Amino acid sequence: MRWDHLFDDLAGQLEHELHAEELDLQQEEERLRLGRLELRGRLAVVLREREPERRILTLRTHDGALSRVRLRSLGRDWLAGDLVDLGAAQVVVPLRAVESLVLDVEQAQRTLEPTPARDDLSARLGLSFLLRDLCRRRTPLTVQTAVGDLHGTVDRVGRDHLDLAVHDRDTPRRATAVQQVRLVPFDQVLLVRL
Secondary structure (H helix, E strand, O other), X not given: OHHHHHHHHHHHHHHHHHHHHHHHHHHHHHHHHHHOOOHHHHHHHHHOOOOHHHHEEEEEEOOOOEEEEEEEEEOOOEEEEEEHHHOXXXXXXXXXXXXXXXXXXXXXXXXXXXXXXXXOHHHHOOHHHHHHHHHHHOOXXXXXXXXXXXXXXXXXXXXXXXXXXXXXXXXXXXXXXXXXEEEEEHHHOOEEEO
């Protein structure tokens, strides 16, 4: 009889230790996963939200400006969306221009959820590709830098900069309307408003 209790007790201890070891392993795997998590991955979780209101986030650029953006797209090194407070204005923000994201506790917790690995084409498209497309379309835009805003049309996009033909906001890009051409390094671009 006592042997039965002894064996039951040993079996219970072994089961408890195996369960504790498995739990430790799961916790370590989760720490490793979180350690590999990138900002783009957390934004991808926000982008997958079905309800448009849950895709709204507040971002702060390096100049201290806060913008509420409804996330629409995500590239390799940029995000695009609609400015919530400015009606139909669309923006492109280089990820390196983001000083911080301002999230509530629930939203921050949701961004920690695992994301399924996808070979997403947009994940490979860099800022220069997007700017070249805007150049090709001759889209008038405003480039926000830490010093101020520049309005015009992108004439060319290099590897690390863009040529912006500066003209009045209400004037289409014509040779006679161009006041100057600004070569703006990408690392100076905080936000592009369309």
